[in-house]
Amino acid sequence: MKRRRTQSQAKILNILKSSGSALSHEMLQSELEAEMDRATIYRVLNRFYDDGLVHKVVGDDGIQYFAYCAGCDKPNNKHNHNHFHFKCLKCGNVECLQDKIQIPLPKGYVLKDFNGLISGYCNRCS
Amino acid sequence: MKRRRTQSQAKILNILKSSGSALSHEMLQSELEAEMDRATIYRVLNRFYDDGLVHKVVGDDGIQYFAYCAGCDKPNNKHNHNHFHFKCLKCGNVECLQDKIQIPLPKGYVLKDFNGLISGYCNRCS
């Protein structure tokens, strides 16, 4: 399945890149001011995720946040997820924490994916 | 608001305790074989969570998993969450990993909650 360069994808990727934080569908939609369909946004985001272009973090609220993270290593052209994300309970901002972490895994266990979200108050809100 | 000892709560707590892993609403419901209402299960689980009796972990799928974790420290009678959970992509089991972890947080940030889920294959399925 060959990917095409569409306006929708370009717009969403630009927003993610310039934002620097992890955005939910809702946040993206308000940035886009309803110039794009709900379903398209979801489809583009999932495409980005499948292609390893962005992270997906799922919050305690069950909501998906997507982030283009410039600081990430990308072995095999995939984002890796060996770091935490932080969600501010006041301003709602979701960001990548840069510290790489060591994921502990018992013998015989195989890691496929990692979702680590810390909730609290960021330095601007605490 | 004083809590009462009801059958529903006792049943659910028993299942959680004897299971040893983190259960979703769906898993609980099938254990209960429809002898309890959907809403009641959710309400009991949230009550347990509010009271610090159980963990809540939210999966990459956005689904809530609840666990009674005997090995947990419980300062202030609250479960603490300084460990990861592991979800097997094959058998679906969700368990607490016992390794305590250090949560890295930049200066000025305040931790409130932590949700860490590793996905992969467990030792029985890998």
Place this chain on the structure above:
DNA sequence: TTAAGTGCAAAATCTTTGCAAATGT
């Protein structure tokens, strides 16, 4: 041209809520 992407509407999934009836203390 033609497969990939989009818009629209509808469905699917998980979770919460309002209210009357039942239950624990």
Place this chain on the structure above:
DNA sequence: ACATTTGCAAAGATTTTGCACTTAA
């Protein structure tokens, strides 16, 4: 007795899907 809990049904919220139309290559 009376506040808490339950069952039922309905609503909410987020995400996915089917299908016809559009668009990039």
